Each structure stands twice: as C-alpha cells, then as structure tokens.
Amino acid sequence: MTAHHDHGHDGSHRHPHQPDIEDRPFEYYQVMAEAVGELLIEKGVVSAEELRRAIEDLDARSPALGARVVARAWVDPAFRTRLLDNANAAAGELGIDAGSIPIRAVENTPRLHNVICCTLCSCYPRLLLGVPPDWYKSRAYRSRVVHEPRAVLAEFGTLIPDSVEVRVHDSTADLRYMVLPVRPAGSEALSEQQLAALVTRDCMIGTAVPTLHPA
Amino acid sequence: MRRHHDMGGQPAGRIDRTDHDHAPWEKRVDALLRLLTDRKRQIMTVDELRRGIEGLGPGAYDQLSYYQRWMASVGENLLEKGVITVDELGRKMAEVEARWRAEGWSGKEPS
Amino acid sequence: MSDAFAIGQRVRVRAVYPPGHVRTPHYLRGRHGTIESIAGHYANPEELAYGRDGLPKRALYRVRFHQSELWQDYVGSAADTAVVDLYEHWLEAENS
Secondary structure (H helix, E strand, C coil), rough: CCCCCCCCCCCCCCCCCCCCCCCCCEEEEHHHHHHHHHHHHCCCCCHHHHHHHHHHHHHHHCCHHHHHHHHHHHCCCHHHHHHHHHHHHHHHHHHCCCCHHHHHHHECCCCEEEEEECCCCCCCCCHHHHHHHHHHHCHEEEEEHCCCCCHHHHHCCCCCCCCCCEEEEEEECCEEEEEEECCCCCCCCCCHHHHHHHHCCHHCCCCCCCCCCCC | CCCCCCCCCCCCCCCCCCCCCCCCCHHHHHHHHEEECCCCCCCCHHHHHHHHHHCCHHHHHHCCHHHHHHHHHHHHHHHCCCCCCHHHHHHHHHHHHHHHCCCCCCCECCC | CCCCCCCCEEEECCCCHHHHHCCCCCHCCCCCEEEEEEEEEEHHHHHCCCCCCCCCCCCEEEEHHHHHHHHCCCCCCCEEEEEEEEHHEEEEEEEC
C-alpha cells in the first residue's frame, strides 16, 4: 500500500508527497491520474471537495453492506420477497443507498447454486459489495467461470453436488447481480448481526457458501 | 472474429486469488470516473469507458493493470471530447512528474 | 410498441460479428436459449459507447442457456445453465 497523498484529500490543492519507506517508482498512468485530476479541478469540472467525497464514498462501500441485506432476508421472509423483487429498494430500507443501477438478488436454494461474473469487463454490484476482488476481474476467472464453473468453484474450495444446478450469471448489460446464499444449518440461534458476519463477499459472488465458521 | 476482451470460454489457467489494496491513485481514477459520469456532469458514460478500454488492443490490454486501463480510457475520452487538450495534459503531466521528482521520488520515464 | 419475445420463447443469438462496442459475448453467437424474463428497457450501449444517446430504449432479456449445449466439453450437471442479459436486436425467434 503506497503512502501517496491525494491532492484534494483535505481540500487543499497542493500537498507534499511523502516517499514510501522504500523508494517506489511512479509511472505513466499514475502521473496521468494526478494530472487529469488537477486539470479538471482547475477547469471547475470537478471540485477538490467532490473528489474527496467520492473517494470517501468508495471507501465506505464494502461487503458488509450486502451482508446486512442477506441477514435481514434470512430472518424476515417478507423482506426476502421484497429483496428478490427490487434489491435497490430493499437495501434502502436498511439505510443503504444502492444507487440507480438495478441490482438483482438471485436466490440460492437446496437445488440451485448461483455464481456471478462479467466476462466482458468487470460489472459488479459495487454499491452493495464494494470494489470487486482482483480475481473477479482477472482473465482466468472471466474466461473460465462461464465454461467450467464447477472447476472454478472447486478451486475456491466450494464443491456443488451434481444434484444441484449451477447457474452462471454473466452481467453483460445494465443489471448487476448478487447471490442471496442459503442460510447455514445450525444458525437458528444467531442474531441478525451474527448472521451478517457469516456472509462473506465470496458468498455473494457465489464462489463460496456461508458456514457457521467462516475462514 | 472475437475481440480480445470478450474472453468467456477461452482457455486460461488457475485463478490467482491474491488481492491487492487499492493504491490512492487507483481510488482517484475510480472517483474521477464516478464524477465524470454522474448526473450533474454527464461528460462520459461507462459505455465510453468500456469502449475505450476495448480499443486499447490486445497488447496494452494484457500488459496494463485494471486501473491503468481505466486511466488510459478516461484520458483518451477526455481528449476526444475536448474537455482537455493534448497540450494541456502533456504540460500538466510534465509538471506533476517534475514536482514528484523534486520531492524525492525516483520514477520510470513515461513511454 | 411491444417486446418481440415472450417469456419461455426459444430464441437464437444472431451469429454476426461486427466490430464496435458489443455486449453480446462471442461464446453465445449462434446459440439457442430460452427467454427467462424481461429485465427492462435500456438505451443501446453500442450507441452510448460513441457518445450518442442510444435511444429509443430497447428490451433487454434474460436468456437461459443449457451449459451442455454451449460447450462440447462441459463438465457438470445436465441441469447447469448460464443466464445472460441480451438486447432484443441480438435475438431472433428460433424457427425464423
């Protein structure tokens, strides 16, 4: 993790950079990112404050948001129905702004296991799950998961029996998808908060299933 | 003909599951794109971002990292739309680089 | 104007290969599937990609494919599927 400072981080335009403990080369696109940001601020296209807030909002998004939605669906069947109908609105009920791009929750059952991908780029329900992991955007995942989902899932340590359908969703267009996993057996006594802690990012992508003792 | 980014079903090896923390500059790119595409500005769309990335061609697509591809596309789009000029960007990039060198960083020469 | 395809209808993905910003994956061209649902109506990304407005909006369908039909070497259950969001102009009725 670098120790670069973002211009506009605290509203000021010029901000001294501090080198990493080990000197680290900067490179072309990093320079371009800095330059474009400064030009856009100079031209009034964006403000330093807007940039700061946009970065803050990015940092505020994480799988914990999606996990809360899943946990609520597990304990409240009516909420689950609303979630499956309109995930953005359902997240809004929990005070989460899931934005305007429609997110669709796809429900796992004992007979169906869903897994999400975007073979063409990296579409992902970012406002509910945060930024996608590098592997989700990788050539290997994007190439293989639609072709050999069970082998991919096995690499993640997730084995789906042949009696269960594996359904791959390729997010090619305006919808984003998240998996509503099956509530683990033996979790009946857990609180909603404890349930949310069982729901990892990979459970909502579909490469993992929730267990009582997440790794 | 299959375009390079359209990789569903292509042979590939093991999935590397190591994650990397986003560097501040990468978050900056992400945030800039978010602002450029927002309702207030509507300067760009994500479709234009994607089209720009797809147009990088196989070599650049594979050699550049995810946010490097984004930045290449954002830069190209802003130039195409006349939001910034080549001259402005060139001068500003040189200024940034000089500033960073003066502050004690080593750097690779931009190609 | 009503949508061209109905839920449950068998469709074929058009086997054309234009350049440009296309959101119909190569692995589906010429393949047969079933309309699972209508995802909504959206502006055409092929046009949005070039700074045009992509209007009028067109129907976006969720189309279900059997994996065993998509891939000669598919390893898995005969019940396994892929569901992909495809725009109306990339689909045609199976028997057309």
